[in-house]
Amino acid sequence: MIRPKPLAFALVLAFLLLAAPASAWGPRGHRLVAELAAAALTPSARAQVDLLLQGEPEPTLAGVANWADELRANDPDLGRRSAKWHYVNIGESGCEYVAARDCPDGDCVVEAIRTQATILADRSQPLPARRQALKFVVHFVGDVHQPMHAGHARDKGGNTVQLSIPDGSRDGRGSNLHALWDSGLFRDLGESEARHAARLRALPGIVAGSADPADWARESCRIVLRPGVYPPRARLDPRYIDTWRPVAERQVALGGRRLAALLNDALGD
Template structure:
């Protein structure tokens, strides 16, 4: 499959490039899928579809948390770098899997060989811990936080994209005069550019058709299938913009795709949690 043209293939004037690089220095690092808003939206959408038994189990696990809700813990795994650097470092590879160079076909031995250091296997491993009633409560609570976050991550297309550009992190873009990168644009830039608050976003996303058959309530979760579907979006023509400056046409084309992925992520997370906690 022909690799989409990236902005790196275009000559950018030296002064403009310097300005862009200086702006990029202010952009947070990678491994942030959907940003705080997107992760909260996935978690809130999932809560809508949980069974009463699953909700009771989650409430029991979250008792004592500063914000004892699914949206309240949705960004916890991204915040580990500040609050628990050791765990943040150990789990840094659990947020993504690079399969675009292999036609979006996931093969564990090739893409996740080192004890499950990728989002596909992390979802499976953490869901198994969450579902195991013999595990300590602290372990199951941590697993819940990871599952809520990683199911969101795997539905962000560039978290299943190309290794060669670090899932779009190396592709420079500019939106509304601010330097960023393609990965960050998909994480939060496109959502934030809409100027909607969380309540309005939820109303908008809840109105979308599910767009996929309801996820099976079975374990292990179908995380490899989710990654492959996300990857197929990442390699679509046009997702890598032809120019570094992002205009309204790009947002009009791709923001609806991101919205569908958020909706799917919520549905798949709900099914995963129902399977792990509702039985």
């Protein structure tokens, strides 16, 4: 087996760690949150969404769900300015959120959702500003329900926790804890996005509950602190995915329900 040179490996790892924090759930997870929300919109909210997304390549909530993650390539300046809006680090504080401490200058996912939802709801704002706010809201509500996006600062939301995931090869597939929760838990499902969405839509007991993004972050953070979320060793036990995939799927379903409630409130009559 050819092993990478230490310097080359370090450079690649550094690049991945810099790039990773703005990603949550992976493209499928964000689309699922958006699809679940779209199915629960009121007629007036749906009409506003249709108006705001006119001209988009895929003018649906799912079609813009990953737009905020693509900014680094498509709009680097906005991507840099919004980079901290994808997460909040409250794991070290026992999952208590204090805005002045955890979100200085409003640069975290909790305050970004609040700010962008306010712009979205304000019909005196220019249409392009409200369209951008909608795209941010769709993405950030997904982000805040990915537990690692409300976890520990010390390991960059699990990005520095390196893992080897069994895949039939001798050494397994290299990954990290953040990436595992982004998309690795859904990697081998073998079902279409439509069937996945239908299954999540049918999950029992998914109730929006609190409308406060700070509460959503606290809930996500508490998952991070559960025993077993951080694997005891680098080589992942195959049972880990079976244990934690249902938790991740409930978070996706909950994100969809809460996104619908937020949009119905912001865009309703």
